[in-house]
Amino acid sequence: MTDKFTAVLPLVLVFALFSASSGDPWDKDAAQWTDQDAQLVLTDSPWVQSVEAEMHDPRDDREEYSAPPPAGERAGMAGQTNPVAPSGRWDGGVGRNSMGSLPSLPVTVRWDSALPVREALRRVSGSETQGASSGDYVITLTGLIPAGRYRSAGRADASSNSDGASDKRNPEEMLEAFMSSSRLLPRGEAPIAPSNVRLDSASGALHIFFPRTRPIEAKAKEVVFVTRFGGFKVRAKFRVKDMRYQGKPAL
Numbered sequence: 001m002t003d004k005f006t007a008v009l010p011l012v013l014v015f016a017l018f019s020a021s022s023g024d025p026w027d028k029d030a031a032q033w034t035d036q037d038a039q040l041v042l043t044d045s046p047w048v049q050s051v052e053a054e055m056h057d058p059r060d061d062r063e064e065y066s067a068p069p070p071a072g073e074r075a076g077m078a079g080q081t082n083p084v085a086p087s088g089r090w091d092g093g094v095g096r097n098s099m100g101s102l103p104s105l106p107v108t109v110r111w112d113s114a115l116p117v118r119e120a121l122r123r124v125s126g127s128e129t130q131g132a133s134s135g136d137y138v139i140t141l142t143g144l145i146p147a148g149r150y151r152s153a154g155r156a157d158a159s160s161n162s163d164g165a166s167d168k169r170n171p172e173e174m175l176e177a178f179m180s181s182s183r184l185l186p187r188g189e190a191p192i193a194p195s196n197v198r199l200d201s202a203s204g205a206l207h208i209f210f211p212r213t214r215p216i217e218a219k220a221k222e223v224v225f226v227t228r229f230g231g232f233k234v235r236a237k238f239r240v241k242d243m244r245y246q247g248k249p250a251l
Contacts, residue, residue, distance in 0.1 A: 012239035026245050041120035046242035047111040047250075052104040053144055053232040105144055109225055109236035112207065113138035118247045129207055132167040136195065137184065137210040137251060144229050150174065171199050174229075182227040184210050186220035186240075216240060216251055 025037035026045060033041075044046065103171040113115060113136060118128040150171040176199045185240045196209040208227070216223055218240055225236045243250055 007029070025120075026116045026250075027247075029246065030116065030123070033123065035094045035119075038120040041116050042110070042124065045116070046099075046239060046244075047117050049109045049236040049238065051109060051234060051236045052108055052109045053229065053230050053234045054104045055233075063132040074217040078179065093213055105232060107234055108142045109136070109234065110142075111141045111238065111251065114139045114243060114245070114250045116250055131196075131198070131207070131209065134209075137192075137212060137216070138227055139182075139208045139210070141206045141208070141227070142204065143206040143232065144201070144232065144234065145174075146204055147202060150199060150201045159189060171201070175199065178208060178229070179207065182208050183225075183228060184214045184216070185233070187222050187224075189214070189216075189220055192216075218249060 024045075025033050025041055030038075112121070112129040112132045112158060114177045118132050121128045121132075129138060135183070179194055182194050182197070186192070192210045192214065194208050195211045198207045198209075199205075200207070220240050222240055223238050225234075226235050240249070240251070
């Protein structure tokens with residue numbers, strides 16, 4: 001019996017060590033992370049959602065709000081404007097594809113204010129998202145806005161070309177639209193509106209800041225992030241109970 005126990009003991013110790021080292025990176029201190037651990041936090045963790053930004057169909061509004069179909073003059077006839085059609089084309093004027101279906105875009109939605117995400121960014125790129133430790137919830141979207149489309153890195157100031165015409169790539173209208181359309185929706189609680197929006201024009205990354213005046217608690221169980229970019233609608237769901245770093249809530 002003693003000989004068998006002695007032979008099995010090393011295997012048990014190896015298995016225990018392997019189990020301890022193979023857990024999720026967010027279950028251990030960031031000082032123990034490998035580069036692969038940091039990448040996992042940034043790409044495949046409770047703080048990251050890969051979703052499809054779907055082209056918004058005005059008919060969805062009519063169904064959602066139970067509004068009656070517009071009369072002829074309201075539907076664009078007799079020179080009138082359809083009140084449920086998206087206004088403006090600051091998304092680049094994307095429309096239906098040749099097959100008649102609505103297009104979509106792959107988008108990554110990441111919770112950049114969470115401590116493990118900030119730690120992972122510092123390890124991978126040397127710095128975290130600007131303002132992520134300011135006390136706000138910070139949601140970052142990538143893949144929705146083309147890199148380099150807008151001329152300034154999130155400045156909302158107006159400018160003119162040499163001929164006096166407004167610069168079509170000025171982000172002011174786009175940033176204001178995100179301010180009005182973005183929300184955090186904790187289950188069972190009132191929506192949270194953003195306090196600021198910033199754009200990294202070089203990468204196209206959009207950072208949306210939400211105040212913590214009403215902290216999101218574990219009892220909410222889940223929180224949904226929603227926004228729109230011109231004709232596109234983005235929706236990402238996060239499970240609050242899974243967003244924990246070393247056993248503590250991390251949002």
